[in-house]
Amino acid sequence: MGHDSEGSAAASDEGNTATDRSIAPSPPEGHGVGSTIDETAASVGDLQIGAESSATSHVPSAIHQDEPRPPLPPRPGNLDLLQEGNYSPGSSLQRSKKSARPQLQSTATTALSRTDINTQSYQDGSRETYAASAETTPPSKPAGVFGSIRMFKGLGGSETGDSASVKSYAPTLEAGGDVESLLGEVLGASQGSPAWKLLSTQYEAPDPFDSVTYEDDEATVEFYREFDEIRAVDPDGGNEEQQLAQWQLKRKHFLILSSAGKPIYNRHGDDNLISGYIGIIQTIISFYEGANDQLKGFTAAGARFVIMSQGPLYLVAISKLGENDAQLRVQLEALYMQILSTLTLPTLTNLFANRASTDLRRPLQGTEPLLSALADTFTRGSPPTLLSALECLKIRKSQRQVINDTLLRTKCDTLLYGLVVASGRLVSVVRPRKHSLHPSDLQLIFNMLFEARGVKAGGGENWIPLCLPGFNKNGYLYMYVSFVSASESDGEEADDDRSESGKQEEIAILLISAKKESFYDLRKMRDAVVDQLDKNGSMSIIKAAVRRGRPTATDIVPGTVLRHFLYKSKGNVQFTMPSYEPHFTTMLARRRLLSLYHTLHASVHAKNARLKVHHCISRDSISLAWVTPLFELYCVAGPHPSRNALAQSANKVVQWVRREEERVFIIGGAVF
Amino acid sequence: MTSRVSTGTRPGARFAQFKLVLLGESAVGKSSLVLRFVKDQFDDYRESTIGAAFLTQTISLDDTTTVKFEIWDTAGQERYKSLAPMYYRNANCAVVVYDITQASSLDKAKAWVKELQRQANENIIIALAGNKADLVAEHPDKRAITTSDAEAYAREAGLLFSETSAKTAENVRELFTAIARKLPLEQAGARNMRSNPRQGVDLRPEAPGTQGGGACNC
Ligand SMILES: Nc1nc2c(ncn2[C@@H]2O[C@H](COP(=O)(O)OP(=O)(O)OP(=O)(O)O)[C@@H](O)[C@H]2O)c(=O)[nH]1
Ligand SMILES: [Mg+2]
8 A cells, every 4th residue: 555655755755845945935835834844754754654654554444444434424515615426435435524524624634635625624715825825925923923913814816915914924823823832922932033933843832741830820820710701791881891801811712793793602701891892803804805805814912813704604713722723613613513503504594584683692592501612622622623533432342332233223213313422432323324423413412412511410311402414404303312320330439530521421322313203212212222231231331431531641552652642543533542641631731732732733734735744842742743544643742752752652552543443433333 | 191190009009190391481490490309409500401301200299199290391492482382282280480580581481371271281280480589588679570460360370379499499399299289190090091102101110320319219
């Protein structure tokens, strides 16, 4: 199989061009980040990775071909980049599947469909601008350095005075913005010139580890307050300034407005408090809209603003966490999917068709906690969102088979999808042969059940009408949900709080039907499922696996220098990772780790990036991103290990996944 | 109808099962009342119900009579309105809830009562609950609906009535007990003879993990 040796060759080629370019910028491919590979590419290229990877590619692909997963259902029509052609069954669809979900997947895709991705997140030619400006742009400072608002139109072509000056910054802000570390400005991360930063491999990456050193600094405290509620403005306005100051300290905001400018949702603060800001944002957006020239994003006061227009809605992300535009768009897309999930597309469209000034808050009532749960997940940092992939509970293949069979045996006629989910991880799925489940739909469901509190706090069984936009954005399905506590198994006390997030200590049985009257059928099925899972021992296996939690990196690769990794199997649209223990136990440490992953992810998914391997060295960590047609691997080690040690560990991880593939991933799943 | 009375092992013991539905405007405290009744818990910050929740609770009326409620806690938000008939269609009893500090919520409650009286089972027992009584105990000026007004309306419409607090548990158990007492235990057995075929399903023993509590978990 040639890809991988080609891959590493491409990487070093790219490295060379990048070197040239850094002297006399010219090739359109790549930019600052591309050139970071320059030095590393040479070494990485020679590293065992290149050689190893050509070996590793065989087995997984063979496995995939054994059990091809049926294609995912088409994406909603608003995702016009959807490639219908990709649904034809066959092994190739393993990859093309992902390009069939462009909007959601915009950042997480394969080398094979890279071109698609680049256009996906910038539906309209911004790609051209980006590439073009990369030629002429000096790598520049992190976003935060600009004091005043500068706008970047993501569009090529138009050459107003404004955009010309602005354009030259665009690539660095998109690429460089994510290079900036979390809390970077406070940590004094910017040593050396910005140009040096971007051209060198030695730029300051977010420090995911050293939480002790910075634990007391102002920014850290701020991040711990990120989710504190901002109180409403008093009637006399006495506390307005204070609340506004708090609002400004938030590292991340999400706003949703109607195109008529009506506020629909904002994560922090009430409408009164931020109406001024909403007005400004709306004015800016409509200024460009008026010029028939959609605004994609801009940077102001150290924050990146990304704007997504979806039918009658504008969704805005404002981030000081260093995510790039594509990554923020994936997040906005998820919020939009939640709105569709509540309303369905026809309802949303009709509401605005009937009255452009519709106040969507009312029809969306009750959806706010779901949107906020998503928003906070993104702010904390979310591997599934970054990778657009699902995580499964690791159990033996034969054990999963028993669970699958149980679901199939007890299946009732009205069932569309049946799922067992433990602690936010998928245990088993049954589905009709012709429909697969869309990861973005599962993200909405998991968010509703495991992140938001509403459903679980109800303490009963649930019957939930919801639209799963990936399945069908035009109508509702009905979901039966019941939780089984993971702790009260076999008389054993579950006081060991080793599972990583206490609030997710639940096993959920989800049974989805298109029939709204099928509650009692599904309830009966649920009883039979739980009864049989109890009898055949599966339930205690699931509970034990949940309580065991994820293995640590050193459990997986004894003696490894790795502290954490993310491994995404592209074909399965699933990922696996070790425990956050022992290095990333605090919220801040995790956020820093995730920021580093975002940086790595951005480098290997940058437009025109051809790199397969990307190294990143900072004062506090050394890390690696490695992309092949089969997988994406992101690994992080402490500051001291050599690249060689890191590469060796990366190879070990790949070997581990290959060995454990049918345990860490659901391959095929059960179909009926 | 799915209500049912059966003779238990003890001589003279009776067991009846009824479907109960909660209706009312969003945020009046339906879920809070149910959680108080079923789990004796209260949550100061509750998220709005999505769809509907299904819970069961069993109470003893006296030494020989046990009543099991199968409770549909519906979502009060407008967009779920069209699903309501599915939940009240087979209901033996309904609790219509309003918030005594919100005048509009009683109007909404009245609309539900009307709809039930028109569309639901004609023998349905309806109780009106004016919730959040605790708020008024502290700040009497917060009250938006007087007890006597609500009481007069309830009498006129033929409803059971009480003011409740899910927060302090005031009148919560009493409300459900009053409903149970009003339910036609004697006839339920007879009606059950021509009950729908789902009966068997509904009476399955609780699987482990479903909300437990109550006498059925022994
Ligand atoms: N003080 C006080 N607050 C209450 C009481 N009952 C409910 N609440 C609060 O009122 C809010 C709404 O309560 P819910 O039980 O969710 O209301 P609901 O009727 O189920 O609302 P929907 O599910 O949207 O239809 C929550 O914040 C509760 O804590 C009460 O008796 N006293
Ligand atoms: Mg409720």
